Amino acid sequence: MKKKIALSFCLAILLLIALAFSCCSLFQNGVEFINNSSYTVSVYPLDTSWNYFELAPGEKHTVTTDQGYVSFMYSPTSSVRCDKSPGKVVFSNY
Numbered sequence: 001m002k003k004k005i006a007l008s009f010c011l012a013i014l015l016l017i018a019l020a021f022s023c024c025s026l027f028q029n030g031v032e033f034i035n036n037s038s039y040t041v042s043v044y045p046l047d048t049s050w051n052y053f054e055l056a057p058g059e060k061h062t063v064t065t066d067q068g069y070v071s072f073m074y075s076p077t078s079s080v081r082c083d084k085s086p087g088k089v090v091f092s093n094y
Helices: 002-020
Strands: 022-026 030-035 041-045 053-055 060-064 070-075 080-085 088-093
Touching (some): 030 041, 053 060, 070 080
Antiparallel strands (some): 022 070, 030 060, 041 053, 080 088
16 A cells, blocks of 8 residues: 555656656757747756756857767746757747
């Protein structure tokens, strides 16, 4: 019984994380992140080749890696969308 409750709790936590963040990957060595939204966007790496950063409205940031791809999550996904093109990620309001 305790194992089922613990498993249900873990699944609920994973679901909340999935709803709060959106994951993306770009197969590029360098990616420019541009925040055209009116919100501060947090960008989280899914590997250790680069570090977390935040973008205030109007800011830009470039991530360079030798892995051949850049994988990341971002938030807030409820009010900001992510448009990807080769070498560029643009955040904008929904």
